Amino acid sequence: MGVKCTCEHCDLRSLFFGHVNESILNKVCEMRIEREFQKYESIISEGQSIEHFIYLKKGLVKLYRLADDGKSQIIAIGKPLDFVSLLSVFSDPAYKYSVAALEPSVTCEIPVSIIRDLVLVNGTFAMGMIQKISKTTDAVILDFLDIRRKHLRGRVAHVLLFFTDSIYHSLEFEIPVSRKEIAEIIGMTSENVIRTLSEFKKDNLLKINGKQIQIVDKDRLQAISQHG
Amino acid sequence: MGVKCTCEHCDLRSLFFGHVNESILNKVCEMRIEREFQKYESIISEGQSIEHFIYLKKGLVKLYRLADDGKSQIIAIGKPLDFVSLLSVFSDPAYKYSVAALEPSVTCEIPVSIIRDLVLVNGTFAMGMIQKISKTTDAVILDFLDIRRKHLRGRVAHVLLFFTDSIYHSLEFEIPVSRKEIAEIIGMTSENVIRTLSEFKKDNLLKINGKQIQIVDKDRLQAISQHG
DNA sequence: CGCGGCTTTGATGTTCATCAAGTAAAGTGG
DNA sequence: CCACTTTACTTGATGAACATCAAAGCCGCG
Numbered sequence: 001m002g003v004k005c006t007c008e009h010c011d012l013r014s015l016f017f018g019h020v021n022e023s024i025l026n027k028v029c030e031m032r033i034e035r036e037f038q039k040y041e042s043i044i045s046e047g048q049s050i051e052h053f054i055y056l057k058k059g060l061v062k063l064y065r066l067a068d069d070g071k072s073q074i075i076a077i078g079k080p081l082d083f084v085s086l087l088s089v090f091s092d093p094a095y096k097y098s099v100a101a102l103e104p105s106v107t108c109e110i111p112v113s114i115i116r117d118l119v120l121v122n123g124t125f126a127m128g129m130i131q132k133i134s135k136t137t138d139a140v141i142l143d144f145l146d147i148r149r150k151h152l153r154g155r156v157a158h159v160l161l162f163f164t165d166s167i168y169h170s171l172e173f174e175i176p177v178s179r180k181e182i183a184e185i186i187g188m189t190s191e192n193v194i195r196t197l198s199e200f201k202k203d204n205l206l207k208i209n210g211k212q213i214q215i216v217d218k219d220r221l222q223a224i225s226q227h228g
Numbered sequence: 229m230g231v232k233c234t235c236e237h238c239d240l241r242s243l244f245f246g247h248v249n250e251s252i253l254n255k256v257c258e259m260r261i262e263r264e265f266q267k268y269e270s271i272i273s274e275g276q277s278i279e280h281f282i283y284l285k286k287g288l289v290k291l292y293r294l295a296d297d298g299k300s301q302i303i304a305i306g307k308p309l310d311f312v313s314l315l316s317v318f319s320d321p322a323y324k325y326s327v328a329a330l331e332p333s334v335t336c337e338i339p340v341s342i343i344r345d346l347v348l349v350n351g352t353f354a355m356g357m358i359q360k361i362s363k364t365t366d367a368v369i370l371d372f373l374d375i376r377r378k379h380l381r382g383r384v385a386h387v388l389l390f391f392t393d394s395i396y397h398s399l400e401f402e403i404p405v406s407r408k409e410i411a412e413i414i415g416m417t418s419e420n421v422i423r424t425l426s427e428f429k430k431d432n433l434l435k436i437n438g439k440q441i442q443i444v445d446k447d448r449l450q451a452i453s454q455h456g
Numbered sequence: 457c458g459c460g461g462c463t464t465t466g467a468t469g470t471t472c473a474t475c476a477a478g479t480a481a482a483g484t485g486g
Numbered sequence: 487c488c489a490c491t492t493t494a495c496t497t498g499a500t501g502a503a504c505a506t507c508a509a510a511g512c513c514g515c516g
Contacts, residue, residue, distance in 0.1 A: 065373055069455075073373050087369060091362035096370060119355050123348030127318075130347065130358055134319035137365040141315060142324060144372050145293055145301050148415050152472070179495065187376050189473055194496060210481085210495090227297075380504070407463065417505055422464060438463090438513095 010108070011081050012055055015128040024118065033109045037101040043084065044099040050092070052109035054084040059105025060167070060176055063087075064184065065097045074184040076140050077102070077177075079167055086136050102176040147186055150227065155186035156196040157225035160206070164215055172214040238336070239309050240283055243356035252346065261337045265329040271312065272327040278320070280337035282312040287333025288395070288404055291315075292412065293325045302412040304368050305330070305405075307395055314364050330404040375414055378455065383414035384424040385453035388434070392443055400442040 020028075034057065037043055043061060044054070061078040063086060075097055078084055084107065088096050119126040147155055159182055163173060175182075179197070180190040200206045205221050207214040215221060248256075262285065265271055271289060272282070289306040291314060303325055306312055312335065316324050347354040375383055387410055391401060403410075407425070408418040428434045433449050435442040443449060 067377055071377070073376065075369065075373065087362075087366045089362065090358045091366045096366070116355065119358065120351030123351070123354065126351065126354035126358070127344065127347050130318045130354070130361065133358065133362065134315070134317065134365075137362075137369065138315045138319045138324070140369055141303065141365065141372070144369070145303065148301065149295055149299070190494090191474085191496085192472065198496075418463085419465090419506085420504065426464075 015125050031111055035107050037105045041101050044095050046098045049094050053112050053115045055108045056080050056082050056084050057106045057108045060103040061099050061101050063097050063099050072184050154225050157221050174211045175213050243353050259339055263335050265333045269329050272323050274326045277322050281340050281343045283336045284308050284310050284312050285334045285336045288331040289327050289329050291325050291327050300412050382453050385449045402439045403441050
């Protein structure tokens with residue numbers, strides 16, 4: 001028979017390699033759905049009932065929340081191998097946040113019932129799941145605390161460093177979010193984000209051309225992030 | 229033989245009632261340690277290695293983080309039946325935050341190795357664990373987002389309502405935190421927290437006498453919390 | 457009694473949101 | 487393809503929200 005899932009670097013797949021017996025593994029592979037999303041397309045809407053466990057295979061997404069006044073807050077940026085079903089999955093029948101693609105993206109989706117069954121039957125899988133969820137949520141919480149300590153300039157620097165270090169692994173990149181979205185990540189207004197970016201440019205910390213950003217003086221940017 | 233753990237309302241205990249066999253259950257009960265803490269005593273210090281899974285049996289605690297500049301940020305308030313080992317336990321070998329008692333408290337502590345073994349062996353237990361951890365961390369994240377949307381007055385109202393509704397279930401209570409700690413929960417300065425409390429008092433929303441607080445106009449306080 | 461920490465209030469200045477107005481970029485329909 | 491509309495971006499000016507500084511009162515503790 002052999003394994004049908006071909007996604008080599010999938011974390012879920014490596015979790016399955018605890019001692020999932022082959023019949024279950026085949027069932028998972030059969031029930032697995034891949035979905036493709038265009039840039040800006042919605043993947044999950046707040047309030048929607050949780051049917052599938054969603055995993056990001058390719059692309060980049062934002063997890064966010066809409067307030068009554070229409071204002072949006074970005075909770076996290078998800079990259080390949082991250083669980084999109086970060087919050088809510090095991091704590092609520094419905095999503096408490098929304099997810100949208102920032103780049104063309106591909107998800108891998110598995111019915112939650114199967115994931116639940118696997119947790120019940122396979123201890124190694126359960127343990128891997130707990131660890132992965134913990135790491136994800138812990139990172140979100142610690143990041144929130146980190147950002148909260150900083151002022152405008154530090155927060156903007158923080159976001160720029162996040163994209164360089166955690167997403168693109170390069171000093172030059174096309175930033176996948178609008179100025180307004182940067183503001184929603186750090187809890188400031190888009191005007192002030194723009195002003196700060198202009199200052200950074202004037203101070204020769206960055207080169208900016210629309211969405212194209214090149215970090216020129218990373219050391220100083222890190223200093224600002226840590227407190228400037 | 230029978231069950232030796234006598235804590236009737238313990239969530240861990242109810243998790244064990246999946247289908248934990250009796251020998252394991254007895255082992256857990258044997259290895260269980262109870263520790264008592266005085267008010268203000270430290271329960272966990274950041275950086276400490278995680279040996280035990282800690283559960284709050286009695287009292288009230290704060291989970292917090294110390295920054296390099298000596299400033300502290302409070303992550304959450306833990307009440308009985310809450311997991312003190314909220315973050316880190318399954319994601320890191322060492323604690324990334326500190327815990328201290330706000331009231332005389334009693335913890336129940338179980339070696340993490342035993343919890344790990346149980347997760348591996350018992351699916352129901354694993355599932356319960358995942359759900360409990362998810363609920364806890366999700367609540368923290370959503371609370372952070374909620375607070376971030378609000379201004380000073382709304383944030384102070386938020387904290388007061390938290391203590392009335394979630395901790396004391398009463399309109400009158402002795403607040404277990406200092407003004408400075410309220411500030412550390414909501415990310416403001418203690419001076420401004422005090423000023424706001426004084427305003428609330430002048431506006432007949434509250435009666436305040438030191439740490440003794442009585443909420444007089446809860447409706448208006450809720451309105452302020454939701455945005456004022 | 458006196459010292460130090462927590463609390464309170466007032467005065468001042470900084471940081472940031474809001475408002476306004478204009479430019480550039482990108483999608484829309486004829 | 488070009489006028490048209492809309493949306494994102496940018497800069498400046500103003501005011502509100504909040505931090506900081508300063509000083510005094512309170513309380514518990516050695």
